[in-house]
Amino acid sequence: MALYDRILVPTDGSPKGNRAVEHALALAAIHDAEVHALYVVDTASYAGTGMEATWTGIDDLLREDADEAVARVEALAEGTDVAVETSVVEGSPGREIVRYATDAGCDLIVMGTHGRGGIDRLLLGSVAERVVRRSAVPVLTVRLGEETEGSTVEEAEPADDAGATDDAGTTDT
Template structure:
């Protein structure tokens, strides 16, 4: 049923569950597994002009490579062929464009399951992909792990000092 599966990653710890799910599907179907990380340079458009774009570009590239390395580590536990891709642009548009252009049979991606005002204010890459993609999308609900939540709380406390 599935020959080519795409799993977008944002590099978060919660993505591991999504990659595991995609790798299990790929293994069960004998499918190729592809991971994509989208460098969203638009998030840095509001930085002061004096900021070195070269330094930011390098940092974003490194973040993407690190996220894809995490996918390699998780997918390595399964009997699947993995190919990774690093692209740049708006994440939802690039995920859909990549999946449709490269002929994927399925996109497997995480969703935080936000509702109400959080969803309205924050938006959802997964929701936009589901709405725009002609390729079927399987969403895997991810929640922050206790360790991740504690780490973020520590960072928030540090940031407010």
């Protein structure tokens, strides 16, 4: 039995965001799962600003960006056996990501986070934080940005048995 069957990866189409996509694709390959790539056009941020009148003019541009973003996920999956389903929705990103995960029956959400703290987080909020708080399914957050150091998905290896305990609870040495 696979741990994950459907993995949701919300994307903004940014090169930094590809790191979360790569994690989602690697997990999907391991678990023989499909990936759902979701782009949320953030219409909630325009509400009440007077921008509604010009929305029809920028709607096509935003839709084009959205289509390119989910197509990038498909391109990253080329050469793998991972099936990718793409969707573009409009609304508040945090709310729509959780809604999509529920409606599509996803068992995991893999998403990037910029790791903001302090006043930036207070003022800007965090879509990832909202999703973590509201989601009924597990959320794996992947730190994005230049400040990120550590292994890549390709460098990850299973841990050896050093320090593992046997059935009697004693440690192997």
